[in-house]
Amino acid sequence: MLDFELTPEQKMLQETVRNFAQKEVAPLAYEIDRDERFPRESWQRAADMGLLGITAPEKFGGSGLGVLEMAIVAEELSRVCVSTAATILHQACLVIDNLVRSGTPDQQQQYLPDLCSGKIVGCLAMTEPGAGSDVISMSLVADKQGPEYVLNGSKVFITNGPDADLAMVYARTDPNDRRGGISLILVDYPSAGFTKGKKFEKMGWRGSPTGELIFQDCRVPATHVVGGENRGMQVLMAGLNSERVIMGASALGLAQGALDVSMQYAKERKQFGRSISQFQMIQEKLANMLIEIEATRLLVLKAAYLCDRGRLGDATLVSAACKVYSSEVAMRATTQAVQILGGYGYIKEFPVERFMRDAKLFEIGGGTSEIQRHIIAREMLNA
Numbered sequence: 296m297l298d299f300e301l302t303p304e305q306k307m308l309q310e311t312v313r314n315f316a317q318k319e320v321a322p323l324a325y326e327i328d329r330d331e332r333f334p335r336e337s338w339q340r341a342a343d344m345g346l347l348g349i350t351a352p353e354k355f356g357g358s359g360l361g362v363l364e365m366a367i368v369a370e371e372l373s374r375v376c377v378s379t380a381a382t383i384l385h386q387a388c389l390v391i392d393n394l395v396r397s398g399t400p401d402q403q404q405q406y407l408p409d410l411c412s413g414k415i416v417g418c419l420a421m422t423e424p425g426a427g428s429d430v431i432s433m434s435l436v437a438d439k440q441g442p443e444y445v446l447n448g449s450k451v452f453i454t455n456g457p458d459a460d461l462a463m464v465y466a467r468t469d470p471n472d473r474r475g476g477i478s479l480i481l482v483d484y485p486s487a488g489f490t491k492g493k494k495f496e497k498m499g500w501r502g503s504p505t506g507e508l509i510f511q512d513c514r515v516p517a518t519h520v521v522g523g524e525n526r527g528m529q530v531l532m533a534g535l536n537s538e539r540v541i542m543g544a545s546a547l548g549l550a551q552g553a554l555d556v557s558m559q560y561a562k563e564r565k566q567f568g569r570s571i572s573q574f575q576m577i578q579e580k581l582a583n584m585l586i587e588i589e590a591t592r593l594l595v596l597k598a599a600y601l602c603d604r605g606r607l608g609d610a611t612l613v614s615a616a617c618k619v620y621s622s623e624v625a626m627r628a629t630t631q632a633v634q635i636l637g638g639y640g641y642i643k644e645f646p647v648e649r650f651m652r653d654a655k656l657f658e659i660g661g662g663t664s665e666i667q668r669h670i671i672a673r674e675m676l677n678a
Contacts, residue, residue: 301367308364312371315344324376327502328649331494333458334379334502341383342413350392355403356411357391362537363599365392366544370595373548374555375646377653378502380545385454385503386410388541389534390417390463393479397522397530402481406461415460420450420508421531428666430465431473431528435510437466437480439524442517444468444480446510449492452660456506457494460484464510469525477527481519488513499652536607536614538661540598543617546657547591550621550628553650554584557632560645564636571635580631587624594620612674619667622657629654 301309320337327334341347349365351357358364365387372380391410394403409415426433435448446466456462462482469476482489492507522530558581561572571577598617601610629651633640640647658664 305364305367308360309367309371311344312346312368313374315340316371316375320372320379321375324379324502324646324649325643327376327378329501329643331496331501331504333504334376334382337376337379338382338416339413342411345411346383347386347413348391348407348411349387351395351407351411355407357395357407361599361603362540363596363603365537366540366595366599369541369544370548370551370592373545374552376502377545377549377650378500380548381500381503382455384541384545385419386417388538389419389454390461392537393419393463393530393534394521396533397479399518399521401518402521406481410461416455416458417461417463418453418455418459418508420453420456420462420464422450422452424449424451428663430531431475431477433465433467433477435464435466436470437464437468437478437515439468439517443514444478444517444520446480446482446488446513446515448510450508452495452505453508454503454505456508457491457504459491459508462489462508463521464508465527465531468520468527472525475528476525477531478524479521479527479530480515481521482510482513482515486513486515497656499649499654499656501652535662536598536602536610539614539618539667540595540602542657542661543591543595543598543614543621546618546621546625546654547588547595549650549654549657550584550588550591550625553625553628553632553647554581554588556645556647556650557581557584557635560636560639577635580635584628584631588628591617591621591624608674612671615662615667615670615674618662619664619671622654622664625654625657 345358346368348357349360353359369384423433437444437446464480464482468478488511490509492509494506564571594617598614632647633651639645
């Protein structure tokens with residue numbers, strides 16, 4: 296039986312990030328959502344606190360911690376602002392952690408210090424116009440020409456893309472291998488042949504910039520391949536579980552934030568001479584939210600625990616379950632929060648309107664709920 300009691304150090308991290316989120320992130324949440332702008336103030340503070348490089352070695356300016364600690368950060372930030380959490384955790388999980396696990400010593404020395412300090416913004420570029428859930432059908436090509444690769448193609452829906460100084464780009468390096476033959480390549484911005492396309496306007500996560508990257512005869516040194524030539528799928532698979540856990544932790548934080556606001560409002564709002572928290576139908580909604588949130592938290596903690604201990608088989612199943620369940624709990628919790636607040640829930644004066652918009656992407660990004668259920672069934676049947 297696994298013991299999920301947080302250590303004193305983890306509890307201290309949780310309290311520190313919670314204070315940061317409440318005092319510094321929350322006051323900016325409405326503004327960055329309204330203006331669809333990069334949360335620069337919170338970004339630099341997160342870097343100074345060691346949150347960007349939470350899994351990176353201390354010699355590079357990181358904190359040398361694990362997936363569980365990263366999940367704690369994701370939950371606390373998402374509790375007040377998913378956009379800020381997504382921007383920071385994309386750098387921490389999908390860029391820095393990928394480089395920590397699969398980068399060469401030279402690549403780590405070159406990029407990790409500036410990534411951890413927040414000096415440069417990174418992005419992971421995988422999705423293409425014709426390759427979403429079917430990621431291995433990607434068509435962006437990297438043609439090896441002597442000591443360089445020449446990249447041609449485009450990527451879409453790339454978190455941090457519009458502001459990125461460094462792109463980690465999945466590209467097809469062996470056109471004859473349609474089930475593999477993919478490499479992960481580091482591309483600096485600006486570079487000749489690398490341009491940024493349109494920035495997407497989104498329903499939610501509006502303060503987390505998302506855009507298009509375009510490569511046209513973009514030349515990159517062969518030394519910028521991460522994890523080895525044609526080994527991109529291995530790099531990708533190695534990071535999927537932690538990505539799902541962090542998405543799950545963020546969805547959990549969003550659901551908890553919705554409950555926080557709902558509880559406060561239900562206690563203060565009076566109708567028919569008493570607070571609406573005294574009405575049984577409101578109590579039922581609050582109780583159901585709490586039940587699902589507590590169940591989600593245990594699932595997130597277990598998945599993070601398994602990732603940190605390298606239990607790949609168990610982690611794959613549980614992290615997929617964590618991702619799909621937490622996403623759907625976030626959707627239900629935020630919908631109920633809007634219902635509890637009534638008309639006030641539908642206007643921007645209260646954050647639950649934003650919470651509900653933010654919740655939907657958790658069922659889509661990082662692998663749809665349908666794909667997660669397919670993974671769960673596959674792991675169950677192959678056990």
